[in-house]
Amino acid sequence: MAHDRPQDSAEVVIPPYVYGFPGVGFGGYAAGILAQNLSAASVKVNFRRPIPLGSPVALRRTEDKGYELTDAEGALLTAQECDEVAVPPSVPSWDDAVEAEKRHPLTNSPFATRDCYGCGGDRAPGQGLRQNFSQLPEQRMVVAPWTPDPELGRGRTVLTQEQMWGALDCPGGWACRLFSDAPHETVTAYMATTVTKPVVLGEDHVTFGWVLSKSGRKHMVGSAIATRDGELCARTEALWLTLPPQV
Numbered sequence: 151m152a153h154d155r156p157q158d159s160a161e162v163v164i165p166p167y168v169y170g171f172p173g174v175g176f177g178g179y180a181a182g183i184l185a186q187n188l189s190a191a192s193v194k195v196n197f198r199r200p201i202p203l204g205s206p207v208a209l210r211r212t213e214d215k216g217y218e219l220t221d222a223e224g225a226l227l228t229a230q231e232c233d234e235v236a237v238p239p240s241v242p243s244w245d246d247a248v249e250a251e252k253r254h255p256l257t258n259s260p261f262a263t264r265d266c267y268g269c270g271g272d273r274a275p276g277q278g279l280r281q282n283f284s285q286l287p288e289q290r291m292v293v294a295p296w297t298p299d300p301e302l303g304r305g306r307t308v309l310t311q312e313q314m315w316g317a318l319d320c321p322g323g324w325a326c327r328l329f330s331d332a333p334h335e336t337v338t339a340y341m342a343t344t345v346t347k348p349v350v351l352g353e354d355h356v357t358f359g360w361v362l363s364k365s366g367r368k369h370m371v372g373s374a375i376a377t378r379d380g381e382l383c384a385r386t387e388a389l390w391l392t393l394p395p396q397v
Contacts, residue, residue: 321359
């Protein structure tokens with residue numbers, strides 16, 4: 151688990167229920183653990199290898215003043231402070247998000263995964279973020295009206311960094327699959343995130359994602375979290391990479 155104060159080294163275990171793809175640690179969640187230890191407003195996390203679930207991995211400070219999660223075979227994720235991420239082209243309103251949920255829900259999409267930690271509808275309170283995404287076709291965005299469950303807090307009033315980064319992961323994935331023609335075998339290669347405001351548990355928010363560019367197997371996407379009043383809490387630029395066919 152993550153720690154309240156930065157430290158040079160620690161042992162981290164990604165809980166067995168924190169996954170998107172079965173058997174693999176949820177990328178955004180693990181990235182947030184590194185980001186919390188860096189204590190910077192803007193952080194870039196590179197994903198090197200799949201993250202194991204339920205097994206200890208090492209959190210270590212690196213010589214270049216970053217952090218990494220590592221196991222016996224080497225780095226799983228690496229993180230460093232980065233430049234501020236650009237703001238979204240627009241911020242959907244709460245009413246737009248609610249209307250999209252009625253008109254263009256993605257619950258029956260072939261990409262829907264009911265038990266994903268970020269957007270799985272079958273998750274119990276406190277065991278997942280439960281973002282229910284829909285389409286805004288005219289804006290080529292995905293969007294969710296989202297009220298983070300207080301049971302995620304376990305004594306806190308705001309989302310932890312790992313939960314906030316987790317909430318920023320799925321909207322980018324949905325966007326690249328719906329609007330960039332990315333197949334299911336597309337995974338996060340890196341996330342660069344700027345956090346400007348805490349996400350308060352029990353309060354209404356809007357999470358959303360959009361496509362920035364596409365080049366071959368590379369899909370650049372943006373995602374963000376805003377309050378009901380449209381104030382940005384966090385925003386991400388991410389590279390999603392389509393895996394090459396298995397030989």
